[in-house]
């Protein structure tokens with residue numbers, strides 16, 4: 001059985017847990033939280049699995065490992081209903097997933113992390129918080145423009161792009177972002193949440209041992 005190293009409180013890890021839940025993929029879960037110098041991601045053993053020292057990271061039965069949340073989504077999502085058949089719609093799904101890592105994660109997720117994790121306290125300067133708020137609202141406006149015109153980010157049904165961007169958008173208010181005035185995003189959050197098989201951020205699989 002595969003092992004997923006993931007951070008229970010993190011949107012990047014949640015994306016993977018959400019897709020695996022939708023696909024009913026069983027896995028061992030190893031929880032990783034910030035724990036100073038003893039954080040699991042800093043150990044020599046973990047660094048052989050992912051030299052970047054980050055989660056989510058998947059370890060397969062044969063010892064092969066895969067990291068980067070969106071690469072993991074791609075690995076498990078390929079050939080399922082979460083990857084559109086149409087070439088352009090599929091490319092648009094990837095467009096949103098690259099946007100997530102380039103623009104949304106570095107603003108919306110980072111501002112929330114700065115508030116939530118005491119370890120990020122040094123990043124709480126007023127200038128930095130203001131810049132992140134401004135840039136994060138721009139990222140949310142870009143999503144809002146799409147979601148005011150269609151039910152999902154790419155095509156007419158839930159795709160990897162929605163699973164990917166839901167991770168940090170549904171909890172963006174933790175970072176001080178205004179979601180409630182963005183009606184397209186509000187309705188999309190409800191739509192994603194109502195999809196059969198959905199699990200919440202705090203859901204973790206039962207231990208298998």
Ligand SMILES: N[C@@H](CCC(=O)N[C@@H](CS)C(=O)NCC(=O)O)C(=O)O
Nearest residue numbers: 007010012041054055056068069070
């Ligand atoms: N681009 C990476 C980002 C991964 C990442 O930043 N993970 C954070 C949690 S959100 C982490 O592992 N932090 C623990 C650490 O740095 O030790 C992805 O999408 O997987």
